[in-house]
Amino acid sequence: MTTYMELKEKAEQLMREAEAARKAEIGTAIAEIKAKMAAYGITVDDLAGRKRATKGRKPNAATAAKPGRKPGKTAKAAKLAKERKPVAAKYRNTETGETWSGRGKAPKWLMAMEAAGRKREEFAVK
DSSP, X not given: OOOHHHHHHHHHHHHHHHXXXXXXXXXXXXXXXXXXXXXXXXXXXXXXXXXXXXXXXXXXXXXXXXXXXXXXXXXXXXXXXXOOOOOOOSEEOTTTOXXXXXXXXXXXXXXXXXXXXXXXXGGBOO
């Protein structure tokens, strides 16, 4: 039966061999990557996720600007860029005039009134 120390030495030896194999194969891997990058026209900026300048190239269907939209904006960005209208108040504190749209966490004044036994419907805007 092998001892812990023998197994530990074998593991260390295997790690040294694995590192040596990795170093020997790096050159081949880099050459293959460079060849594929050249074949597909990939740049380092593409790998980093940075957008390339489109000067001198025709835009494809995915990057072409849609009618009514600025180039480079996605549909989600265009939708968010639209100005949002405020939501109408659903509840009003008759004492202070404070309002709440009914969205999100209820305001303290309404929670205090409910804790005092009043119903939310009493504060509904008609």
